[in-house]
Amino acid sequence: MEILMSVIIGVLTTIGVYLTLRARTFPLVMGLTLMSYAVNLFLFATGRLSIGQPAIITDTASGYTDPLPQALVLTAIVISFAMTAFVIMLSLKAHAELGTDQVDGHRDEENVA
C-alpha cells in the first residue's frame, strides 16, 4: 500500500508540475489542482497508513489511526477548493481583459510554449 501511495503521489505531482509550467491558463489551473490532490494524499499519509483502525478512543479498539492529518487534509481541501474557484475566475477575467489565454498575454502563437 505504501508503494502504491508513493507512486500515486509522485505521478500526480509530476503531471501537476508539468501542466503548471505550460504557458496557458487552463493547463495551469489543472496543474495546480493536481498538485493540491497530491499534497492532500501526502498529508493523509503523514499519519501513517493503516486500514480499518478507529480515529477515536474506544475500549475495544486494537489500535488507532492518527486523526490529526485527517483534520489537516479537510482544511487543505477546503482552502484549495476556494483557491481553485478563485483562480478559474481570474483566468476567465484574464482571458476577457487580455484577449488570450496565454499567461503573459502574448497573442503571438510562436511565443507560446
Next chain:
Amino acid sequence: MSHLLILPLVLPLLAGTLLLLTRRWLSLDVRRAMNLTATLAQVALAILVLIQVDSGEILVYALGNWPAPYGIVLVGDRLAAWMLLVTSALSSFALLYAIQGTDRGSRHFHPLFQLQLFGLNGAFLTGDLFNLFVFFEVLLLASYGLLLHRGGAERTRAGLHFVALNLVGSTLFLFAAGTLYGTLGTLNLADMAVKVAETPTENLGLVRVGGLLLFGVFALKAAVAPLHLWLPATYAATSAPVAALFAIMTKVGVYCLLRIGTLVFGTDAGPVAGLYADWLLPLALATLILATLGTLAATGLRRQIGYLVLVSVGLLLTALALGSPDATAAGLYYLAHTTFATAAFFLLADLIANGRGSHADRLTPGPVIPAAGLIGGLFFVVALLVAGLPPLSGFVGKLLVLRATLETPIWPGLMAIILISSLLGIIALARSGSLLFLRAEGECSTEPSARPSASRIAPIMGLMGLCLALTIWADPILRFVTETAEQLLRPGYYIQAVLAPDAGRAPS
C-alpha cells in the same frame, strides 16, 4: 488567562465581516469611517500588547483553552508585538490614502482590507505551523483581491502570475508541514523545537528536507533571489495604497524565516541547528546585488521602488543571517524603517504619476508636475530615507547593520557589497529625481485632478513622520529591539512559556 492576545484577530475579522455584510446599504463614508476606526483600534491594541510584553513576559493564549501542544496557541512575544505595531501603523496610513478615491469601484475593498490585516496579525501571533499556513492563505486570498482591485489588463496579468506562484508556494508549504509532522509528530512550534533536537539519526534527512522546503516557501514570500522575479511587476501594477500595504507582505516572509530559523532550527536544535543560517547569507547577498542592478535598469518609477523593496529585503536578511544579537536588533530596526519608507515612496510615486499625465511613472523627461516644489521636496526626503543617507532613520538602520557585520571574519566583503549597493542605489535615485523634476519640460497640466491634494500628501507625511520618530527615539527603540533579539536567540523562554506555562515566568 488574559484575552488581550486574541483581540488583534477578532477585531479585524469582525470588522471585515461587518463591512462585507453592510457593503450594499451603508454609504461609502460610513464604511470608510468604520474601516478607519477598526484599523486605528488595532494600533491601540498593538501598543497594549507591546506594553505587556516589554517586561520580557511571553503571552500565551490557548484557543478553546486546549493546552499546548494539543491545541493551537497564540504567542505574543516582543517580536510579534513589534510586527503587529509596524503592520497597524503602516495600514492606517495606507488606508488614509486609499479613502481619497482608490476605494471606489468595488465595494469589496474595505472588507478585504480588514481581512488582509486579519491574516497578517494571525501570521505574526500564531504558535502553530499549520495555523500559520491557514493565516498565510487568509492574507494571500485578501491580497489577491486587493491586488486586482479596479482591474485593468496590466494588473490582471501581474495578478495571475502572483496567484499562480503563491498557489504553488502553498502546496510546497503543505508538503513541508506534512513532512515535519510525519517525522516530528507535532505542529506546535515550541514543541517542534523540543522534538527537533531529539530527532533520531535516520529521520534527520527528512527533517532537513521539511525545514528547507519551508525555507523555500518563506523565501518566495520574502522575495529572496532567485524567487524575487514576481515582486517588481506585481508592485508596479497594483494601486498605490495596496502597494504601500504590501510593503509589509515581504516582511511576513522575513518574519517567518526569523521565527522558524531561531526557534525550530535555532542554537538548541542539536543536529539541525543553523539549518537556515547557512543558506540565508549567500541568498541575501545575491538578492542585494540583483536588486541593486534592477534599480539601475528600471524604466518606471514604481518598478524601481519594487526593486528598492528587494534591496531592503536583501539588506534585512543579511543582518538577520549574521545571527548575533546586535545584527538581529539592527535588522529589526531596519525592518520598521524600510516598511514605512518604501510605503511612503509608493504613495508619492502615485502622486507623481498622477501629475505627469500620459507619461505616468515612466522615467522619461515629461511635463512639469503641478506643485513640483513640494512633491520634489518630498521625493528628496523619501530618497534620503530609502538610500540610507544621514540624518534620517535609513542611515541609522544601515549604520547599525554595518556595525554588526564587523563581528564576522568576512566583514570586508559584506561591507563592500552593502556600500557599493548603497552607492548604486543613490545613483539610481538621483537619476530618477533629475529625470522627473529637473529635466521636466513643457506646460504644467492645469487640470484640477492632476494637482496633489493636501489629504493625499498627509499620509505620505505621516509615514515620513514615523521614520522621523524612529530617528528621534532611536535610543528607546534600539533598547527594545536589542531585547527582542536577545529573547529570540534564547528560544528556551518561548518554549517554556508555551509548554510549561505554570512553571514560573522566565526572567529576561
